[in-house]
Amino acid sequence: MADDALVPVGVVARPHGVRGELRVHCLNPESRLLYEVGEILLRGSDGVRLVEVESARRGPKGAVLMVLSTVAGREAAEALRGTELCVPRTALPETADDEWYxxxxxxxxxxxxxxxxxxxxxxxxxxxxxxxxxxxxxxxxxxxxxxxxxxxxxxxxxxxxxxxxxxxxxxxxxxxxxxxx
CATH class of the missing domain: 2.30.30.240 (PRC-barrel domain)
Structure with a gap:
């Protein structure tokens, strides 16, 4: 895999509330990556775009509740349902010699x-x-x-x-x- 390849780390499950917060299914529930990134790449049917993460917190049933700078309101959040949240491969922590993603x-x-x-x-x-x-x-x-x-x-x-x-x-x-x- 190329170092600049995109790695999916979550998927928008649905809106959370009416202000545009997203309920995100984390693909690796043990990872803290979604809580720590300042920016995330959204990959959907309309392509890939970089957005700022304003906040991320633990939600119900292992979900991550996120606020993104470009999502204002429930309708905008609903439009992102099924969108992948990605990071560049280089953003993942290094692995030991006998480990891999x-x-x-x-x-x-x-x-x-x-x-x-x-x-x-x-x-x-x-x-x-x-x-x-x-x-x-x-x-x-x-x-x-x-x-x-x-x-x-x-x-x-x-x-x-x-x-x-x-x-x-x-x-x-x-x-x-x-x-x-």
Whole structure:
């Protein structure tokens, strides 16, 4: 992933009140990033725009309640429903050598220990019990668990990850966002 790529960190769920405050679903509930940024990028159907964050506070059920400088009133807040809140990749805290963000895995080449190509990672899905890499190859995808014995090694700087052979995982047709454009 390019260092200047946008990383979604939240999604506008709905307005909160009548003054334009937003109820935001935080994609990583453990992160403090939405509380600490002074500016955020809004990405919606009309493109991407930078806005100033006037305030952010904890809301009900893990939501973040935000006031943005350009949102005045409930109607303006309602118009943002479903809009992604993004930051540049460089705004995320550094990781240790053996850590990575899911967003860093998208685009990595998947291969076996012997170097046989298995495809390319096009998504990471977080299930309640396990996270899975979505690997696209020859027009089909496989959801590969991010656990032993499947995930052997990750080399983000080298652009690849190593998986055990995934012959026991059924493949399926890719969903629209998994087509690896």
């Amino acid at each position: 899911f967003v860093d895995l998208i685009g990595l080449a998947a291969q076996t220990e012997s170097g046989d190509a298995l495809g390319r990672v096009v998504d990471v899905i977080e299930y309640p019990t396990i996270n899975c890499l979505v690997v696209l190859d020859a027009g089909m995808v496989r959801e590969v668990p991010m656990a032993d014995p499947y995930l052997i090694a990750v080399d983000v700087s080298g652009g690849s990850l190593t998986l055990s052979p995934i012959t026991d995982i059924p493949d399926r047709k890719p969903r629209k966002h998994e087509r690896g454009s």
